[in-house]
Amino acid sequence: MVMPLDQQERLALCDLLIKLGPEAPTLCEGWTTLDLVAHLVVRENHLRRVGGLTAREKELGFAGLVERLRSGPPLVWQIPGVRKLVNGLEFFIHHEDVRRANGLPPRNGPPELENLSWRLLGFLAWPAARRLRPFSLVLDSHEGRRRTFRPRRRRHVGRTAQ
Numbered sequence: 001m002v003m004p005l006d007q008q009e010r011l012a013l014c015d016l017l018i019k020l021g022p023e024a025p026t027l028c029e030g031w032t033t034l035d036l037v038a039h040l041v042v043r044e045n046h047l048r049r050v051g052g053l054t055a056r057e058k059e060l061g062f063a064g065l066v067e068r069l070r071s072g073p074p075l076v077w078q079i080p081g082v083r084k085l086v087n088g089l090e091f092f093i094h095h096e097d098v099r100r101a102n103g104l105p106p107r108n109g110p111p112e113l114e115n116l117s118w119r120l121l122g123f124l125a126w127p128a129a130r131r132l133r134p135f136s137l138v139l140d141s142h143e144g145r146r147r148t149f150r151p152r153r154r155r156h157v158g159r160t161a162q
Contacts, residue, residue: 005112006083007072009091014070016098022062027097034058036094037065043090044073088116118145125149 003011017024022034031039038054045068046053057065077083092113096106109117121139129137129149137149 004080004083004088005110005116006087006091009088009095010072011070013091013095013098014066016095017066018063020098020102024098025101026094027101028094033098034062034065036098037062037069040090040094041065041068044069044077044087084116085120088113089120092117114141114143122147122149 017033017037020033022032024033026033026036028036028039035054038057041057042053060068072078073083073087077087092109100106118141125137125139125147126149129151133151136151139147139149
């Protein structure tokens with residue numbers, strides 16, 4: 001049985017975190033690897049955000065946080081569609097944040113991840129296209145795919161002709 005994409009990325013990220021230690025830089029501005037792993041644990045384990053959770057989680061220590069992350073998500077995050085859509089891309093992106101900040105080259109993701117990224121980018125492009133009005137946003141993939149997002153015209157609501 002093939003391991004789900006999010007689980008592959010989760011385990012690979014945890015291995016890299018342990019190799020680099022808690023003070024390694026990330027591409028997330030102002031965050032070390034300790035901050036990043038605390039963020040990921042809080043994100044998965046505390047659906048209601050309460051101030052101070054990240055600091056409280058850091059009390060587990062770096063190794064404890066990495067092991068908590070490695071052990072897998074709570075039940076709600078194990079729903080196949082949720083885990084693929086939300087966690088697959090999240091772990092891939094943060095894995096790259098850590099790799100690139102520490103001089104490691106970018107990886108070519110599996111085709112499943114590339115397709116997922118392309119779909120999610122399309123979903124996220126609409127809000128960006130609205131802010132670019134009157135210009136369009138064009139996304140090009142490495143494989144030659146292209147998507148164009150044109151801002152929707154605002155409907156003018158006013159008086160009707162009498």
